Amino acid sequence: MSRVNYRIPLYMVILMNILGFLLIFFSNDFQVNVLYVGLGFMALFILVYTVLILCRMGDKFLIMIVSMLTTISILMLCRIDLEIGVKQIVWIALGCIVFFIAYVFYYKLRFLDKIWLLYALVGTGLFVMTLVLGKEINGSKNWIEIGGMSFQPSEFTKIIYILFLACYYSKSWESSFLKMSPTLITGLVSYAYIGFLALQRDWGTILVMFMIYMFLMYVYESKRRLLGFNILMVIVVGVLGYLTMNHIRVRVNVWLDPWADPSNTGYQITQGLYGIASGGYFGTGLGNGSLQNIPEIQNDFIFSAICVEMGVFGGAAVILLFFLLSYRCFKITINTTNAFNKVVGLGISVMFSLQTFIIIGGVINLIPLTGITVPFVSSGGSSVVASFAALGIMQAISAVEERKGEDYEGE
Amino acid sequence: MQGYELVSSILSYVFTTIIYIFIFAVVGLVYLDIKKMNTKENETKDGGKKTIPVEDEDFAILRTVKSRMAVALKMNAAYRISGKGVVVGRGKKCDIIVNDMYLSAAQFQIWSEDGKWYIRDMDSKNGTYLNGSRLKKIKQLKTGCEIAFGELKFLFEEED
Numbered sequence: 001m002s003r004v005n006y007r008i009p010l011y012m013v014i015l016m017n018i019l020g021f022l023l024i025f026f027s028n029d030f031q032v033n034v035l036y037v038g039l040g041f042m043a044l045f046i047l048v049y050t051v052l053i054l055c056r057m058g059d060k061f062l063i064m065i066v067s068m069l070t071t072i073s074i075l076m077l078c079r080i081d082l083e084i085g086v087k088q089i090v091w092i093a094l095g096c097i098v099f100f101i102a103y104v105f106y107y108k109l110r111f112l113d114k115i116w117l118l119y120a121l122v123g124t125g126l127f128v129m130t131l132v133l134g135k136e137i138n139g140s141k142n143w144i145e146i147g148g149m150s151f152q153p154s155e156f157t158k159i160i161y162i163l164f165l166a167c168y169y170s171k172s173w174e175s176s177f178l179k180m181s182p183t184l185i186t187g188l189v190s191y192a193y194i195g196f197l198a199l200q201r202d203w204g205t206i207l208v209m210f211m212i213y214m215f216l217m218y219v220y221e222s223k224r225r226l227l228g229f230n231i232l233m234v235i236v237v238g239v240l241g242y243l244t245m246n247h248i249r250v251r252v253n254v255w256l257d258p259w260a261d262p263s264n265t266g267y268q269i270t271q272g273l274y275g276i277a278s279g280g281y282f283g284t285g286l287g288n289g290s291l292q293n294i295p296e297i298q299n300d301f302i303f304s305a306i307c308v309e310m311g312v313f314g315g316a317a318v319i320l321l322f323f324l325l326s327y328r329c330f331k332i333t334i335n336t337t338n339a340f341n342k343v344v345g346l347g348i349s350v351m352f353s354l355q356t357f358i359i360i361g362g363v364i365n366l367i368p369l370t371g372i373t374v375p376f377v378s379s380g381g382s383s384v385v386a387s388f389a390a391l392g393i394m395q396a397i398s399a400v401e402e403r404k405g406e407d408y409e410g411e
Numbered sequence: 412m413q414g415y416e417l418v419s420s421i422l423s424y425v426f427t428t429i430i431y432i433f434i435f436a437v438v439g440l441v442y443l444d445i446k447k448m449n450t451k452e453n454e455t456k457d458g459g460k461k462t463i464p465v466e467d468e469d470f471a472i473l474r475t476v477k478s479r480m481a482v483a484l485k486m487n488a489a490y491r492i493s494g495k496g497v498v499v500g501r502g503k504k505c506d507i508i509v510n511d512m513y514l515s516a517a518q519f520q521i522w523s524e525d526g527k528w529y530i531r532d533m534d535s536k537n538g539t540y541l542n543g544s545r546l547k548k549i550k551q552l553k554t555g556c557e558i559a560f561g562e563l564k565f566l567f568e569e570e571d
Contacts, residue, residue, distance in 0.1 A: 006440070012433035016426065023422055026415055061437065068433055282427055285419035310426060317430040324437055331444070 009064050010049070013071055017042045020075040020286070027287045028082060041074060041089050048096050057103065058399030059332060062391060065325045066376055072318065073377040076305050079286050080298055084379050091381040095388030102392030107399060113340040116167035117177070120189050123160045126153040127196035134200065142200040154197065154205045155373075155386035159393070161193060161209060162347035169220040170339035183226070194237075201247065204372030208354055210234065215350045216343065255368040268295050272304040272363055276315070283311030298379040300371050303363045318377070319360065326353040332398040341397045348390045469494035469523040469570075473507075476557075476564035484510055486563070491570075494523030498533070499560070513537050513561035521552065521567075528552040528569065537561065 021038025028034050045067045052063055070092055078085030106112065130153050135143045143150045167173045168186045177185060190213050197206045214234075217227050241248045250265050258266040258273065271294045279289065289308035291297050297305050307315040326349055333345035355375055362369035373383035375390075473490045475481050490507055497506040502516035509518075515535035522529055532539040532546040539546045540559040556567040 008436040009433050012429050012436070016429045016433075019422060019425060019429075023419060026418065061440070065437065068430070072430070283423045285416070285421075285423040286426075287419050288416055310423060313427045314430065317427070317434060320434050324434070324441065327441065 006060060009068070013045065013064070013067050014042060016068070016071050016075075017045075020071070021078075023286055024075070024078050024082075027079070034078075034082070037078075037086055037089060041092075044089075044093055044096060045070075048099070051100075052395075056399075056403065058395050058397075058402045059328065061328045062325065062395060062398070065321055065328065066391060069318070069321050069325075069376045072306065072310070072314070073302065073379075075286060076302060076309070077298055077379055079309070080291060080305065084298055087381075088379050088384070091384045092388075094381070095385045098385050099388040099392040099395070102389040103396045103399070106393045106396035112163065113167050113170055113172040116164055116173050119160050119164035119167065120185075123157050123164065123189075123193060124196075126157050126160075127193065127200075129153065130200060131196070142197075142202045142205075149381070152380070152382040154200070154202055155382045156389070157193065158205065158209060158212075158351060159348075159386060159390055161190075162212060162344060162351065164189065165213065165216050165347060166340050166343035169216055169343045172340060187230075191233075198241075203241075203248065203251075204358060204370035207358055207370055208351060208372065211354050212347055212350050216347060219346065220343070251368045251370070255365060258365055268301070269363075269365055269369060271295070272301050273365060275304045276307040276312075276364065279308045279311045279315075281311050281313055283307070283309045283314055285309060296371075299373060300359060300369075300378065301363055302374060302378050303360050319356075322353070322356045326356075329353075329394055332394060332401070336397055336401050338400065341400060344393060345397050348394050351390065352387075469526060469528070471521070471523070471528060471552075471570055472568040473521075473558075474566040474568060476566060478563070480511070480562040484563070492521060494528070496520060496522035500533070500535075509561070509563065511561040511563060518560050519546070519558070528567070530558065535560070 017038060021035060021041075024038070025031070025034045049060075049063060049067070051057070052060065074085055074088060074092075077088050130142055130144055133144050135145050135150065142152055142154050144153060145151075165186065168182050173182055176182065180188075190209070193209060194206055197203075197209070214227070214230060217230065221227055242252060243249075253260070254266045254269055258269045260266060262270040275289070275291070275294055278284070283289070286309050289305075291305055291308060294301050294304055303315060303318065306318055310317075329345065329349035329352060333342055333349055336342050336345060352375055355372055358367065358370060359372050359374050359378075361367040373380055375387040376384065378384075471492050471494070473492060475486045475488055475490075486509070492506070498517050498520045499505060499507045499509060500516050500518040501508070501510060501512075501514040505517060515533070515537070517533040518535045519530055519532050519539045528551065529549050530539075530541060530546065530552050531549045537560070541550055541552075542557050543559070552567050554567065554569045558565040558567060
C-alpha cells in the first residue's frame with residue numbers, strides 16, 4: 001500500500017446514492033421527481049467535497065464519513081416518508097452552507113477566545129427565549145416556532161457552551177469578573193444552563209452538556225477536588241431527579257424492565273427492540289420492513305429503522321462510521337498546537353461521540369432512553385444544521401494545522 | 412409489488428457490501444496514518460534524546476556546587492546548556508556525562524519552552540531532587556533552583 005487511494009470511499013458513496021435512489025424511484029411508482037431529488041443530493045455532496053479539495057480546507061475524511069452517514073439517513077428517511085426525506089435534504093443543504101460559514105468564521109476570527117462573556121450571554125439569551133416563546137413537543141418545552149418553522153435552540157447552545165468552556169480551559173481568560181474567579185463563573189454558568197434545561201425537561205441535552213463539562217474538567221482541571229465535587233453533584237441531581245420527577249422514574253423503570261408494561265410505557269422501546277431483532281443480519285431490504293409500529297422512527301429511533309431494513313450489519317456500520325468520525329476528531333485535536341483550538345476540538349469530539357452513545361445506547365436499552373438526536377442521521381433541522389456547524393469548526397481546526405507554515409495568500 | 416420486494420432484498424446485500432467497502436477503505440487510510448505516527452516517534456527515539464524545538468534558542472547555566480565528589484569526578488565549574496534539551500546521566504549518549512556510580516544512564520532532562528525552563532526525572536533509580544524534594548513529574552526551573560542527584564549538586568541559572 002504505497003499509494004493511498006482517496007477515491008474508493010468517494011465512489012462508494014456515489015454508488016450507494018445511485019442504487020438507493022433508483023430503488024426509491026422504483027418504490028414510488030417511477031416518479032421522475034425522485035431522481036431529481038437524488039441527483040440534487042449527490043451534486044450537493046460532490047460540490048462540497050470539491051470545494052474542500054480545491055480550497056485545501058484541511059481534513060478530507062470528516063466530510064467523507066459524514067456524507068456516508070447522511071446518505072444512509074436520507075435513504076432511510078425517503079423510504080419512511082418521501083416528504084420528510086426531501087425536507088431533510090433541504091436542511092442538509094442549509095447545513096452545508098452553515099458548515100462553510102462556520103469554517104470561515106472560525107478560521108478568520110482571531111478573538112474567539114476573548115469573548116467568553118458574549119458566549120455566556122448568548123447562551124442564556126437563547127434559553128430565556130425558549131422559556132418565553134417555547135412550545136411543548138413530546139413533553140419537552142425546547143422548541144421555538146418562527147414563521148412556521150420550529151427550531152431547537154439547545155442544539156446551538158451546546159456549541160456556544162463548548163466555546164465558552166474553551167475560553168476558560170485554554171487559560172486565555174484569567175482575570176476575575178465582578179469579584180468572582182473564572183472557575184466559579186464557569187461552574188455557575190454550567191449549573192445555570194443545566195437548570196434552564198431542567199425547566200425545559202430536556203434530559204438528553206443535560207446529560208450531553210454535563211458530560212462535556214466533566215470530560216473537559218477531567219482533562220484540564222488540576223484541582224481534583226473540584227472534579228470530585230461535581231461528580232457528587234451529578235449523583236445528587238440524579239437521585240433528586242429520580243425521586244421527584246415522575247418522568248425520569250418511568251424512564252429508569254422501563255430501562256430496567258422494558259417488558260413490564262410493553263403496551264404503555266415500554267411501548268416505544270419494545271417495538272424498537274422487536275424491530276432490531278426482525279432485521280436479521282442483512283435486513284429486510286429498503287421498504288420491506290414494517291416500521292409503522294415504532295413511534296418517533298425518523299428522530300430518536302432511526303437507528304432501529306436502519307437495523308430493520310439494513311440489518312445488524314447496517315446498524316453496526318453506522319456505529320463504526322461514528323467511531324471513525326470520533327477517531328478523526330480526536331486525531332485533529334491531538335495534532336493542534338493552539339490551546340483554544342485544542343479545547344474546542346476536544347469538546348466537539350466528545351459531543352459527537354457522547355450524543356451517539358447516549359441515543360444508540362438508549363435505543364438498544366443499554367442505558368435509560370433520553371430523547372436526543374443522532375448527529376447527521378436523525379431528521380430535524382436544528383440538529384442537522386448544528387451538527388454541520390460543529391463539523392465546520394472541526395474542519396477549520398484541522399485546516400489551521402495543515403496550512404501552518406505556509407504563506408498566507410491574498411491576506 | 413412482488414418484483415420490488417425481490418430487488419429490494421437483493422439490494423440490501425449490495426448496500427451492506429458498499430458500506431463495508433467504504434469503511435474498509437477509510438480504515439486503510441487510518442492505518443497508514445497510524446503507521447506514519449509510529450515512524451515519527453521512532454526517529455526521535457533513534458536520536459537518543461527527545462529534542463523539543465524552540466523558535467529562539469534559550470541558554471542557561473548549570474553551576475557545579477563545589478564538593479569533594481565534584482573534584483574527584485573532574486566536573487567543570489559550570490555548563491552552558493541550550494534550550495533544545497539536555498540530558499544528564501552516566502550513559503555515553505548524554506549531553507553532560509557524569510561518571511558517578513549512583514546515577515542512572517539517563518538521570519534527568521532540562522529543556523525550555525516559550526522562555527520557561529523545565530526539568531524532568533528520566534525514571535532514574537536513585538532519583539533527582541529539586542530544592543530537596545524528589546522529582547516525580549515535570550517541574551518548572553527558576554534561577555537559584557538546586558538540583559541534587561547522586562552525591563552532586565547543580566545550581567540553575569537562567570541566561571538572559
